[in-house]
Amino acid sequence: MNSLLIRTLSFLPLFVCWMEMVQAQIVPDTVYKPIGEVIIYGNRLQIPFEQQNRNIQILDRQQIEALPAKSINELLTYVSGVDIRQxxxxGSQADISIDGGSFEQTLVLVNGVKMLDAQTAHNTLNLPIPVDAIxxxxxxxGPAARLYGINSLTGAINIVTRKPSHSEVLxxxxxxxxxxxxxxxNDELFNGRGVQLGGSLVGRLGRHAIYGSHESGNGYRYNTAFRNNKIFYEGEVPTNATSALSLMGGYVDSDFGANGFYAAPGDKESQEVVQTIMAAxxxxxxxxxxxxxxxRVSYRYTYDDYRYFRNDLSRARSQHYGHALNAEVNSIYQTNIGDFGAGVEMRRETISSSNIGVHDRNNYGMYAEFKTQRIANVLLNVxxxxxxxxxxxxxxxxxxxLGYKLNDNWQIVAHTGTGQRIPSFTDLYLNQTVNVGNPSVLPERAWHMEGGMKYLGEHLSGQARYFYRNIRDFIDWVRSGEDMPYQPLNFSGxxxxxxxxxxxxxxxxxxxxxxxxxxxxxxxxSPSIDQNDADEVNSKYAIESLRQQLTGNINWGFKGFSATVAGRFNERISYKSYFLADARFAYRFKPMELYVDAQNIFNxxxxxxxxxxxxxRWVSLGARFRFVPSKSNHSSLK
Structure with missing residues (x-):
């Protein structure tokens, strides 16, 4: 068979034989902490998971390695409440929302650095982070303005990258x-393939890690070929016993066939090219x-090139260049009655676009926060x-x-908060035949309340909550007839x-x-929409949220063998419900791991x-290799 899949896999036996001759001392990949000890990576007050009153879920490194997923998009499909619409x-393109919100209402961060895209949240998940770096x-x-500022209207997703404790090659x-x-x-087999490489260096000059990846393939149907290149660096250099300089940077360059993505069925020959540079x-x-x-100072650059006719770039082409510069100062002051947090931030956003125009805006924020456990059995954060x-x-x-500890395991939790979503430049200024912006559209504002129970034990953990969210001036793209363009409007709620x-x-x-x-x-x-206009309108986003979502997984391991079976059921308001089942079977032997993934098993x-x-149905074969120098050649940093 002349497919790239078979040619790629033909190298695996030689690779395994070579690796068996490598004399490497293997140390644990990650020191897994009990979930209660994990510190939630906020920019402000640092709070362990067991003391959190917010509705927070965590995908840790152990789960990431076990799940049959190779991109951030795929990983998040296994989290209930998170709606990934690929x-x-x-990993080509996906929109993300939380608990029935729109894709513009969720803020994504990397190590607490905002990946906010002022052009459109369609680019939010265009991140230079290979899965092996997470x-x-x-x-x-729920609204996270108090934690992360604007545009975290329905929630936030923070991707925390690996902090190396020793030198290694991956x-x-x-x-x-x-x-x-x-x-x-030529009747070629639809396929995809990828390689991720990484390494870390730990020593007197601090800890440094770099990861790179390349993915490509001809897709799974006509004009869905893809190519993704990513590189990511993170470093920490201690300056004294209590201070350190942290560096982070990455670049991603992707292009993919966009058949049916935005204007089906006329966009059969469309293509999209996206690039992102981030630094902090x-x-x-x-x-x-x-x-x-x-x-902290951070910067993000985004280039988005949408080609309606990929073979004729002289017409129907949209190019967007976006820049975002963010500067912030965060502080924590510990006292006998509790911890105080305070800080300020500034953000400047600019865009130069063929069909949005040239625009800029500034945003300034400041916060104050207090947490205490001085009241018996009460955890308070305001x-x-x-x-x-x-x-x-x-x-x-x-x-x-607010949280109240009933005992060492049970806790009653409650939260109420507010948030805001600033309209994107696309909402305000887009000028296309079928989509037209609205400069008079106002920001969305949300109020959220929730309450429930939380249990954290040695073997069992769980929580159950009820929540209510009210968004005022909700923004949706609507039109009143088939011959009219879509335009964003503020609904009353x-x-x-x-x-x-x-x-x-x-x-x-x-x-x-x-x-x-x-x-x-x-x-x-159970979502509902209040319309300002009594006329019937066709909505792009208001009726597309999930009504029910069920996810589950079972994991088994014996010596070097492991298996994970994961399933998810989604019932969407405007589409048919569906159930998907995936599985990963793996065998680990020093310094290798071989695995087979089966996604959408029931086709x-x-x-x-x-x-x-x-x-x-999609089947993949993969291999991981990890080489760690002898113990005397690496050291850990605390």
């Missing part, structure tokens, strides 16, 4: 196919035993974020989290009642030869966004 698989993913549900290669053929290209530098220092300060936008003026967003629950159980102890664990999560949503036909059919 137009293209293999330590964990934190999902914060390699990961994989290839897959759906066993269908491309009749338009921060300095963490303790000025005294009680007072710490962290200034604060406010004050925002000034050059286009919309001043706003204040207060919030409070978007209300959502919801129930979220999850439970995880570890059946075995870490020392057991047989290891069993399982997880189950369920989200129920279900389903749609997540627009008119884009997703792939059927």
């Amino acid at each position: 137009r293209g698989p293999f 330590e964990r993913i934190e999902i914060i549900r 390699a990961h290669t994989y290839a897959g196919t759906g066993f269908k053929r491309d009749t338009s290209n 530098i921060s300095y963490r220092t303790k000025l005294s035993e009680r007072f710490s300060l962290t200034p 604060g406010a974020y004050i925002n000034y936008n050059s286009d919309y003026g001043w706003e204040v967003f207060p919030g409070i989290d 978007n209300r959502v009642h919801g129930i979220s629950s999850n439970v995880n159980y570890q059946f075995s102890k870490p020392s057991d030869q047989h290891r069993w664990s399982a997880g189950l999560a369920y989200t129920w949503l 279900m036909t389903y749609i997540e966004a627009a008119a884009v059919p997703m792939p059927g």
Whole structure:
């Protein structure tokens, strides 16, 4: 067979034989902490997971390695309450929302640095982070203005990258196919493949890690070929016993066939090219035993090139160049009654676009926060974020989290908070035949309240909550007739009642030869829309949220063998419901791991966004390699 899949896999036996001759001392990949000890990566007050009153879920490194996923998009599909609507698989393009919100209402961060795209949130997940570089993913549900500022209207997703404790070299290669053929290209087998490389250096000059990846393939149907290149660097250089300089940077260059992505069926020959550069530098220092300060500067550049006719670039082409510069100072002051956090930030956004124009705006924010455990059995966190936008003026967003410990395991939790979403430049100024912006559209504002129970034990953890969210001036793209363009308008309100629950159980102890664990999560949503206009309109986004979502997984391990089976059921308001089942089977032997993934095992036909059919059954083979120098050649930093 002349497919690239077979040619790629033919190298695996030689690779394994060579690796068996490598004399390497293997140390644990990650020191896994109990979930309760994980510190949620906020920019301000640092709070362990077990003390959090917010509805927070975590995908840790152990889960990331076990799940049959090779992109951030795929990983997040296994989190209940998170709605990933992929137009293209293999990490090409996806919209993300939380608990029935729109894709513009969720803020994505990398190590606390905002990946906010002022052009459009369609580019939010265009990130230079290979999966092998991720330590964990934190999902914060509900408005998070007090934590992260504007545009975290329905929640935030923070991707925390790995902090190396020793020097090492990593390699990961994989290839897959759906066993269908491309009749338009010499009957070639549809396929995809990728390689991820990484390494870390730990020593007197600090800790440094760099990761790179390349993915490509001819897709899974006509004009869905893709190519993704990513590189990511992170470093930390200690300047003294209590201070350190942190550096982060990355670049991603992707292009993919966009058949049916935005304007089906006429966009059969469309293509999209996207590039992102991100960089951040921060300095963490303790000025005294009680007072710490962290200034940070970050930058993001985005290039988006949409080609309606990929073979004729002289017409129907949209090019956008966006820049965002963010500067902030965060501080923490510890006292006998509790911890105080305060800080300021400034953000400047600019765009130069062929069909949006040239625009810029400034945003300034400041916050104050206080947490205490001085009241018996009570965990209290209260604060406010004050925002000034050059286009919309001043706003204040207060919030409070409250928890009451019934005993060492059970806790009653409650939260109420507010948030804001500034319209994107696309909302305001887009000028196309079928989509027209509205400069008079106003920011969205949300109020959210929730309450429930939380349990955290040695083997069992879980929570169940009810929440209510009311969004005023909800923005949706609508039109009153088939011959009219879509245009954003402010509806009077978007209300959502919801129930979220999850439970995880570890059946075995870490020392057991047989290891069993399982997880189950369920989200129920009841959204409603209040319209200012009595006329009937066609909506792009208001009726596309999930009504029910059920996710579950079972994990088994014995010595070097492991298996994970994961399933998810989605019932969407405007589409047919569907159930997907995936699995990964792996065998680990020093210094290698071999695995096989089976995605969409039952070959279900389903749609997540627009008119884009997703792939059927897909099978992949992969191999990971890890080389660690001898113990005497690496050292750890505390």
